[in-house]
Amino acid sequence: MKIATWNVNSIAARLERVTTWLGDERPDVLLIQETKSTDDRFPASAIAEVGYQAAHYGQGQWNGVAILSRVGIEDVERGFGDDDPEARIIGATCAGVRVYSCYVPNGRSLDDPHYGYKLAWLGRLGELAASRAPGPFVLGGDFNVAPTDLDCWDPASFFGATHVSEPERAAIRALEATGLVDLVRSLHPDEPTFSWWDYRGGAFHQNHGLRIDLLLVDASLGKRARSGYVDRGARKGEKPSDHAPVVAEFDGVQNVGGSAASMNDGPGVA
């Protein structure tokens, strides 16, 4: 099973790139963020033409998240079920795997009220992770946090900024403490691998980036991971998003009559 996450920075502006990428890469599930779309305007039919069902949770100008799947979408859950006014998380079950697409608030600056909202939102995400049902689980998206200095092209220049602050990093560690694995980092422990580069100043060309897009997976999926990587090529060319997709492939995760694959099959069982 192949699962990816991608902050597309407007599905309207990125539709052709997204459908082309889906056609080329054929992930089973793609989690997308920053659709900047309403549910009415979301281009579900264009996405269906390349073979994907979609569940979208949007509000319009800002935010908006979706799950695209070619292996079914069941039990869709929009938001945390609280009074959060912003459309930032959607969950669904695809081929027995419970997946969430999340767009963590940016935070803006450490003294901005939005930073408090970000920390509270991450806390709410931690509750969701801690109370999850057993079974294959993927929490993917734009976390707007670089978990360690290895995930930041120049930690010194980020001193005092959001995305690298200790409370934000502690919130990511709290997610991991529920048993989730930061997949790309677990497979590539020492590589400075980035998933976002500012549009400004030739940042991509100079590889001045951050790794803020994550796939956090439960331990059983972590053990079955065959690959986990950033598709840097998707950041190149005409009209790219400022984020690249993060992709993972898992062995022995399949849809058996709509139920979850057994947790006890061991790695490598087809």
Place this chain on the structure above:
DNA sequence: ATGTCAAATGGTATTTGA
């Protein structure tokens, strides 16, 4: 002077957010 995208708006530029 971070200087680039994208969306929305009494708008053919500005603002807001990232």
